[in-house]
Amino acid sequence: MHFNHLRLGSSLSSKSLHVFKLSRAIGCSRRFLPLSTAAATLKTDPHQPEKRPCLIDFEPLFHSCTQASHVKCLHAILVVSGRFTSNFASTRLLNLYAHHGDACSSLSVFDQIKAKDSYTWNSMVSAYVRNGYLNEATKIFRQFVLTSGLRPDVYTFPPVIKSCKDVNSGKKLHCCVYKMGFQPDVFVGASLVHMYARFGFLDIARKMFDEMPRRDLGSWNAMISGYCQNGDNDAAMSMLDSMRLEGMKMDSVTVCSLLPICAQTNDLTSGLLIHLYVVKHGLEFDVYVNNALLNMYAKFGLLGIAQQIFDEMRERDLVSWNSMVAAYEQNDDPSTALQFFMKMQENKIKSDILTLVSLAPIVGGMGDISNGKSLHSFIVRRDWMILNVALGNAVMDMYAKLGFMDYADRVFEQLPVRDVISWNTLISGYAQNGLANEAIVTYEKMKKHEEEVIPNHGTWVSALSAYSNVGSVKQGMKVHAAVIKNSLFSDVYVGTCLVDMYGKCGRIEDAMKMFYHIPRDTSVPWNAVISCHGMHGHGKEALTLFENMQVEGVRPDHITFVALLSACSHSGMVDEGWRWFRSMQEDFSMKPSLKHFGCMVDLLGRAGHLEKAYGLIMSMPFPPDSSIWGALLGACKIHGNVEMGAIASKQLFNVDSENAGYYVLLSNIYANVGRWEGVKVIRSLARDRGLKKIPGWSSIEVDGKVDVFYMGNRSHPRFDQIHNELRELTAKIKSIGYVPNHKDVLQDVEDDEKDDILATHSERLAIAFGSSMLQMIPRALLMHDQAF
DNA sequence: TTAGGGTTAG
Secondary structure, eight states: OOGGGGOOOSSOOHHHHHHHHHHHHTTOOGGGHHHHHHHHHHHTOTTOTTOOOOHHHHHHHHHHOOSHHHHHHHHHHHHHTTOTTOHHHHHHHHHHHHHTTOHHHHHHHHHHOSSOOHHHHHHHHHHHHHTTOHHHHHHHHHHHHHHSOOOOOTTTHHHHHHTOSSHHHHHHHHHHHHHTTOOOOHHHHHHHHHHHHHTTOHHHHHHHHHHOSOOOHHHHHHHHHHHHHTTOHHHHHHHHHHHHHTTOOOOHHHHHHHHHHHHHTTOHHHHHHHHHHHHHTTOTTOHHHHHHHHHHHHHTTOHHHHHHHHHHOSSOOHHHHHHHHHHHHHTTOHHHHHHHHHHHHHTTOOOOHHHHHHHHHHHHHHTOHHHHHHHHHHHHHTTHHHHOHHHHHHHHHHHHHHTOHHHHHHHHHHOSSOOHHHHHHHHHHHHHTTOHHHHHHHHHHHHHTTTTOOOOHHHHHHHHHHHHHTTOHHHHHHHHHHHHHTTOTTOHHHHHHHHHHHHHTTOHHHHHHHHTTSOOSSHHHHHHHHHHHHHTTOHHHHHHHHHHHHHTTOOOOHHHHHHHHHHHHHTTOHHHHHHHHHHHHHTSOOOOOHHHHHHHHHHHHHTTOHHHHHHHHHTOSSOOOHHHHHHHHHHHHHHTOHHHHHHHHHHHHHHOSOOHHHHHHHHHHHHHTTOHHHHHHHHHHHHHTTOOOOOOEEEEEETTEEEEEETTOOOSTTHHHHHHHHHHHHHHHHHTTOOOOGGGOOSOOOHHHHHHHHHTOHHHHHHHHHHHHHOOOTHHHHHHHHHO
């Protein structure tokens, strides 16, 4: 019966008005006035004025509470009608609050119940567990056992077992259940089985499961989900087979446990079969099932299907919304992800920690620090930083993406708990922002905390990329040793980083040795090895490797072609470059991206075919970005083509007026041909727009420590020593015939000043430092100048 | 009328 059937009149009596006021006072909306009117009418039946409504009269009202505000309203009615004092009614109210996520109100009701029975105690424990207040649940359970004088029953244990945080407290409860003489029946038994499985004690769980006197679907699910959560997918599947042999059919819980492992094992077929089962058995209206399906399709990159499931869901919860935001974020569509987040706000869906975990990388990618700061303060205001390491890590990563490593570091310092990902995020953040030295220092610091945090794949990958950026092969080799010690050398990603490190440091032979040690059935290591050959001008070797890759049946991807085209570009192999640029489209059906066009513009430009490069840009199927025009502008500098340089820079400033580097490049083109007026115009333009070029830097490794130098930098503690060494070296090389090339100084200054500028170039500072530390021979400086 | 087993993350 619906509460509307109880409505007997439409005008409000004084008592019903009282109910209304009371219901407003405790926060329920006017829309639910009929509920209070109905109850008030119950009280004021003119024919039986003394008769208060019986508990049975409230039954339909209990069932009508589909929203939190309904519960508040019913609460008011119970108070007014004098039925709140009934233990039964108030405990049901307690449960209703808990079901609607309001454990605080549950507690307030609980406190008002004077003669609590075990139903009341059990309900309060489960109210806390249901809403995630595990510590409070344990406290209430203790009070129940120690102070109430009542005996826990079979209803008590399942929620308490569920709230265990570690296996030891679980074991204690297991003993307690055993001592009190409870049979491990289906509920308590399944709880214990799942508790052991959850903490990874699958053998104990399995033994208990096998010895259970009775097993229902829930018991099977406890065991299957235990295997799934521990990544033992084969055991989960064989358990499923046994379950079916015993005539049990999968329900929504079984389905929800299995769907995530379909995505993990890349088994789309099983996922589709389960989806079919869901539809056939009418499980498609379960929110959990829909969320699990949605997530599985998103993990396979099938966003269209995920979106369709979301659109067709009758009921959506926070997990559904979070999953959609994460789905688009993880599939490189941050703008749609952001739209979903906005829609959440429009629909008044409150974000939780996981919403923010997905939102942080989106904000990081938007490039606006003020948004980043508001997101951070939103989290801090709610104290979520303390609750969840993953969120802290996500915020660090966001600041790293925005280029604010000082903020990322501050967040790191303030984290109450740091796990391996916190360290990895900081290290890779520094490395990605060009602060290789800081990355290395952090990695060294991490090693000192080895007892608390064990490095993983991500650590080696970040550390290696930092060492390869500063060209520190000795330190890189130490990481290599650590990788071998941890038996990770056969991991494709770690191995590829080693290839990359040796390659970037110029140790091509070592890179090749490493390459032949790692599995090469995917494009990942091939891309690295092709790229490092290309980088050092070994275009032919890069091409040979590319051919070998095809012989071994490994399909090249977009990145392979970027590596290959850039190898052609660095070796001046124009014809080969064209050939593969066409081949990728014709033979491999790949559409060239901006990066491929960028390589081609670079290839043609470097070779002096500026008109052809311009023609290629004009034929592109999408608008060229700053990297394309930047490549053309760079080529104009090499070939001193002022006219084309002006065209390229005009386009460049249209698409990216913020990058100071391009202004410098154009002014250098003018400077090269001595057009100092042009230089002045461009420089003042850059100054007016408040742009400052990020200075170039050079690094050198001495005794395992890496030092970084910037042009004209005087802040080094050994500055005087370096300066003296530099003077001596310059004098020496001048005495053996070195003539400074003033053309390389792109400023309109006197020749002696040009000497000074050349002499304090960051690479020279680094070499002078190295020389002063190691008594390096001046030959290094000579060699360096040739490459200048 | 209280209970077990389920979906999202850095």
